[in-house]
Structures are given as C-alpha cells and as structure tokens.
Amino acid sequence: MALHSSSPPVLLSLLIFLCYSAASAEFTLLPPSGTSHRRRSYPRFLGNFARPGVGVDKLAYTYETRYFSQPLDHFSFADLPSFDQRYLVGGDAHWLGAGGGPGPIFFYCGNEGDIEWFAANTGFIWETAPRFGALVVFAEHRYYGKSMPFGSRDKAYKNAESLSYLTAEQALADFATLITDLKRDLSADHSPVVLFGGSYGGMLAAWMRLKYPHIAVGALASSAPILQFEDIVPLETFYDTVSNDFRRESLSCFKAIKSSWDAIEDKGKEFNGLLNLSRTFHLCRKLNNTQELSDWLSSAYSYLAMVDYPYPSEFLMPLPGYPIKEVCRNIESSHDGNGLLDRIYDGVNIYYNYSGTVDCFDLDDDPHGMDGWGWQACTEMVMPMSSSQYNSMFPPYEFNYSSYKDQCIQDYGVKPRPRWVTTEFGGHIYAEDL
Numbered sequence: 001m002a003l004h005s006s007s008p009p010v011l012l013s014l015l016i017f018l019c020y021s022a023a024s025a026e027f028t029l030l031p032p033s034g035t036s037h038r039r040r041s042y043p044r045f046l047g048n049f050a051r052p053g054v055g056v057d058k059l060a061y062t063y064e065t066r067y068f069s070q071p072l073d074h075f076s077f078a079d080l081p082s083f084d085q086r087y088l089v090g091g092d093a094h095w096l097g098a099g100g101g102p103g104p105i106f107f108y109c110g111n112e113g114d115i116e117w118f119a120a121n122t123g124f125i126w127e128t129a130p131r132f133g134a135l136v137v138f139a140e141h142r143y144y145g146k147s148m149p150f151g152s153r154d155k156a157y158k159n160a161e162s163l164s165y166l167t168a169e170q171a172l173a174d175f176a177t178l179i180t181d182l183k184r185d186l187s188a189d190h191s192p193v194v195l196f197g198g199s200y201g202g203m204l205a206a207w208m209r210l211k212y213p214h215i216a217v218g219a220l221a222s223s224a225p226i227l228q229f230e231d232i233v234p235l236e237t238f239y240d241t242v243s244n245d246f247r248r249e250s251l252s253c254f255k256a257i258k259s260s261w262d263a264i265e266d267k268g269k270e271f272n273g274l275l276n277l278s279r280t281f282h283l284c285r286k287l288n289n290t291q292e293l294s295d296w297l298s299s300a301y302s303y304l305a306m307v308d309y310p311y312p313s314e315f316l317m318p319l320p321g322y323p324i325k326e327v328c329r330n331i332e333s334s335h336d337g338n339g340l341l342d343r344i345y346d347g348v349n350i351y352y353n354y355s356g357t358v359d360c361f362d363l364d365d366d367p368h369g370m371d372g373w374g375w376q377a378c379t380e381m382v383m384p385m386s387s388s389q390y391n392s393m394f395p396p397y398e399f400n401y402s403s404y405k406d407q408c409i410q411d412y413g414v415k416p417r418p419r420w421v422t423t424e425f426g427g428h429i430y431a432e433d434l
C-alpha cells in the first residue's frame with residue numbers, strides 16, 4: 001500500500017471518503033468569519049458544533065480495551081510521570097499470515113477525539129481486515145478521550161506548561177512505542193504494520209510513515225491536509241472546494257448562501273434585528289452580534305461538505321444520504337413565499353436538526369475554551385485559510401497571521417510556530433509529487 005494523500009486537501013479527500021464503507025474521520029474546521037470585530041475562530045478539525053457520540057453504535061464492532069503506560073516526554077530524560085494511553089484491539093480471531101504465523105497489523109492513528117468514536121465510524125478498516133488476516137488496533141491520541149496525562153483532563157489542560165506535551169511528535173512516538181511493545185508482546189516481530197488515519201489522524205499516518213519507515217510498511221492517509229501549511233496550497237483552497245460542492249448542486253443555492261451574509265448583517269442593524277434573527281433561526285438565546293450566527297451557519301456548510309456521503313450517516317450528526325442536496329432543496333424552495341433567511345434556516349435545519357428533536361439551537365453548546373485542537377492549532381498546526389471574494393460562498397476573509405498569533409497568546413499564553421511542521425515533516429518538496 002502506498003503512501004497516500006491528497007493535494008487539493010479536500011477534493012481528493014472527499015473522494016476517498018465516498019469510497020469508505022462507513023463514515024470516517026475527516027477534515028473539519030471552523031470557517032473563517034467575515035468582517036469581524038469579535039474574536040476570530042481558529043481553523044479547526046473537530047471543532048464547535050461537532051458532537052462526538054451522537055447516535056454512535058459502539059457495539060457495531062467488537063474489540064478489547066487496553067491501556068499502555070507511556071512516558072510523558074519521549075524526547076527528554078527528565079523524571080516525569082507516565083500516563084496510560086488507551087487502545088482498542090480487535091480482529092484476533094482471523095489474525096493469520098500466509099505462513100501460518102501472525103498476519104499484518106492494521107493500526108489506526110487516533111486523532112483529536114475519543115478513540116471509540118473513530119473506531120465506530122471507520123468501517124473500512126473493520127471490513128477489510130479479515131480479508132488480509134489483519135489484527136486491528138485503534139490507538140488513542142494523548143490528551144483526548146481517556147488518554148490523559150497528569151491523571152485528569154482538568155490537570156492536563158490546566159495551562160501552557162501542562163499542555164506542552166500535546167504535540168504530533170509526542171503522539172507519533174506514542175504510536176511507535178506502542179507498536180514496538182505490542183509486537184514483542186504478541187510474538188509478532190515480523191508482522192507488517194499498515195497505518196490508517198483520517199483528517200489529522202491521516203496526517204499522523206502519513207508523517208509516521210515518513211519518520212518511522214522501519215515500523216510501518218505503508219500508510220493510508222484519508223482526508224489528510226498535509227499540504228495545508230504555510231503557502232504550499234493557495235489559502236483559498238478549502239473554502240473554494242466546499243463552495244464548489246454547493247455550486248455543483250445548484251448555482252442558485254450557492255448564490256442564496258453567498259447573499260445571506262449581507263442579509264444577516266443588514267437585519268442585525270435594524271431595530272430589534274438581533275432578536276428577529278434569533279427567532280428566525282430558533283436560537284435558545286438572543287444573539288449578541290451577527291457574527292455568532294454567521295459562524296454557526298458557516299460551520300454547518302463546512303461540515304456538510306465533509307460528510308456529504310451518498311448514504312445516511314451519523315458521524316458528526318444524524319444526516320440523510322447526500323445531505324447537501326437536501327439542504328439546497330430547502331434553501332431553494334419558495335413555498336409560503338418564504339424570505340431568504342427563512343429558507344437558510346430551513347436548509348441548516350437539515351444539518352443541526354435532522355432528527356427533529358432539537359427544541360432550540362444552543363450556540364454556546366461548545367464554547368471556545370481550552371480544547372485540545374485549539375492548543376494544537378496555536379502551536380504546531382497553523383493551517384492558514386482564507387475565503388476568496390468570488391469563488392467562495394463564505395464571507396470574504398483574509399488570513400492574518402498577526403491577529404491569529406495575538407489570539408493564541410490571549411487564549412493559551414503561547415505563540416505559534418507556523419514553520420515548524422514543514423521543518424519537521426516537510427511538505428514543500430513532496431507537494432510537487434502529489
């Protein structure tokens with residue numbers, strides 16, 4: 001299996017996605033906001049409004065849950081406490097190689113969330129493993145799920161110092177250490193290891209194949225934006241690609257969304273306009289500004305592009321097959337002579353309320369706070385993104401590193417290193433081959 005990744009990060013990744021038999025982890029992030037006077041949202045993967053665990057059937061696949069003791073810092077010999085990393089093991093029943101010994105190991109590089117959630121939504125691995133006689137291992141990423149240093153989430157996320165061991169390099173070293181120990185334990189020294197991952201986990205899979213070639217023979221990196229650093233790809237790539245998913249569905253849907261931002265701004269300026277918007281969109285509380293609403297809507301469109309599967313799924317939210325088609329149908333329908341914003345509400349209602357069980361929408365559901373991806377985005381994972389004036393349906397936005405950095409200092413007391421990922425893992429050169 002070849003090292004596998006995507007050059008326009010999302011386009012190809014979405015194609016790979018469609019090939020997956022079950023939803024898998026993917027590229028998710030908060031869209032940029034428009035003319036903001038308010039704090040800007042970070043680009044993120046599984047960020048606000050993504051609710052892990054919604055409708056997840058954890059019993060779909062059987063595995064055993066185990067823990068492995070990891071050093072807090074693989075790169076120093078300081079006397080630091082260790083922590084327990086969670087990992088899931090399945091498929092032992094058919095684990096058999098050609099020569100009668102143990103077969104290969106399919107190793108999922110956990111990303112920024114609870115590992116059970118990814119295991120439940122990565123059917124591709126579970127379904128292909130038996131054909132290869134492969135053992136399945138899902139390893140949780142440190143600082144997520146139950147793999148918390150310092151004994152608890154509160155202690156791990158206390159401050160910049162306690163968070164300083166949350167890096168991709170430490171995570172890769174965890175995986176390498178776990179694989180090496182596990183193989184020795186299972187007397188499977190000769191079992192080839194194939195890495196899998198989606199989204200940030202896909203980046204880890206690709207980078208691990210580069211950094212630890214003696215540990216893994218291949219990596220399947222799905223929806224892995226390893227080129228979304230510095231200026232390797234045009235900064236508009238992500239939002240242009242998402243916008244194209246809507247434009248492809250219908251030009252009028254694209255145009256309606258594109259014109260809704262101004263309509264929201266205008267409405268917000270009216271007397272009682274924020275109250276009116278809050279009611280139109282069935283929000284639980286009154287909006288403080290229109291930016292909150294625009295961010296919430298933008299998130300829905302981005303996530304919809306990421307989970308635009310041809311079949312019903314529940315990875316981020318319960319959704320019908322081809323959800324963008326459904327959203328656009330609502331946005332375009334002019335029944336009852338509905339105004340633009342009513343139709344936009346009808347559209348995003350598909351994303352946020354397909355189950356029909358939500359009483360009101362809570363924009364504070366997952367408030368900005370000390371979350372793991374926010375920290376990673378403020379340290380190593382600086383993925384600059386802009387929204388173009390013409391090709392994007394999102395509010396125009398130009399990435400501004402200076403304000404990005406200021407926000408990180410304010411939120412986490414840390415200054416990002418935007419060139420570190422390409423220094424550590426490369427990108428500029430292999431971009432030419434992808």
Ligand SMILES: *[C@@H]1O[C@H](CO)[C@@H](O)[C@H](O)[C@H]1NC(C)=O
Pocket residue numbers: 276279280
């Ligand atoms: C918002 O204001 C418009 C008039 O500008 C009105 O037609 C509409 O009913 C109002 N919506 C709500 C939910 O108050």
Ligand SMILES: *[C@@H]1O[C@H](CO)[C@@H](O)[C@H](O)[C@H]1NC(C)=O
Pocket residue numbers: 288364
């Ligand atoms: C909205 O404004 C209210 C009152 O001004 C404030 O208490 C609340 O924290 C604000 N909410 C957000 C999310 O900014």
Ligand SMILES: *[C@@H]1O[C@H](CO)[C@@H](O)[C@H](O)[C@H]1NC(C)=O
Pocket residue numbers: 281282349353355356357358359360361
């Ligand atoms: C969710 O959908 C149900 C059923 O269509 C509807 O009654 C309810 O008002 C919707 N919730 C929101 C917040 O719009």
Ligand SMILES: *[C@@H]1O[C@H](CO)[C@@H](O)[C@H](O)[C@H]1NC(C)=O
Pocket residue numbers: 400401402403404406
């Ligand atoms: C970027 O943000 C800084 C504030 O952090 C501001 O001073 C500067 O004018 C901004 N640059 C552009 C091009 O908007």
